[in-house]
Amino acid sequence: MSYHRITLKVNGSLEVVDISGNMTLLQMLREKLALTGTKNGCASGECGACTVLMNGDAVNSCMVLAAECDGAEIITVEGLAKNGEMDVVQKTLVDLGAVQCGFCTPGVLISARALLNRNPHPTEFEIRDALSGNLCRCTGYNRIVEAVKVAAEIEGQEGA
Template sequence: MANHRITLKINGEYEQVDVPSQMTLLQMLRDKLAFTGTKNGCNAGECGACTVLLNGEPVNSCMILAVECQGAEIVTVEGLAQDGVLDPVQQAIIDHGGVQCGFCTPGVLISARALINRNPHPTPDEISEALVGNLCRCTGYLRIVDAIQDAAARQESLAARL
């Protein structure tokens, strides 16, 4: 069966990868490129642990073929922090105690980043709705929602200072 050579940008760096047709983006990230921060929780588009940004929009990376990502730009959890400085969503989720086992956290952070990008002032209801595809079994979600709201506020005050 056919292999495809694709070129794409992951966390700001170009990668060229040979992938078989049936390889998902998640498999490619984890098994080919060792971006193991992105997690496999169900492989069925239900749990959201594998969420990454594809051209700026969150997707379940288990629900997209690697070959479909030719020319795409991917951001994984490893790409959120810049030069060791955490993204506001990362810092806020630590500060609010929104991390427990940490397995859903990468997907949650990506969903949160995408939400704030499209809606800089999300309400708690909007945050909850944006997270409905990120199952978390530890936290009960409340601290995650608080953290995202706080992250949006922090980002705004950061922007105001610049």
């Protein structure tokens, strides 16, 4: 097996990590960097619990090799809050009761953040479409969708 030393930026911090060739980005975040907010739900790119931002784009971190991440910039759920202030999608998920067991929540938050970054005024369909890769077994989804809608409105007002 091959071993690699990679340098990457995670939640704004520069990290140097030694990894093996078969290690996924998800495993590296959880096992090497103690960023356990990103969850492993299926290890096959289906459930979305491991979603992170990689160079600004939402990806399933179980479907990315750590070795590919040399030079990459990763944002996980732990990196959403800025200066102790929660991201607006974190706030609206709390306010609208869109969190139950919380296991899908980190991935949902990242998908929502990625959506609003690329499309600040999504339609209801666009929100549901963007979240369709994040399985949730507790909430029934509608409160999550509503929370993203409200987050977009708040950001729209702030931006105006």
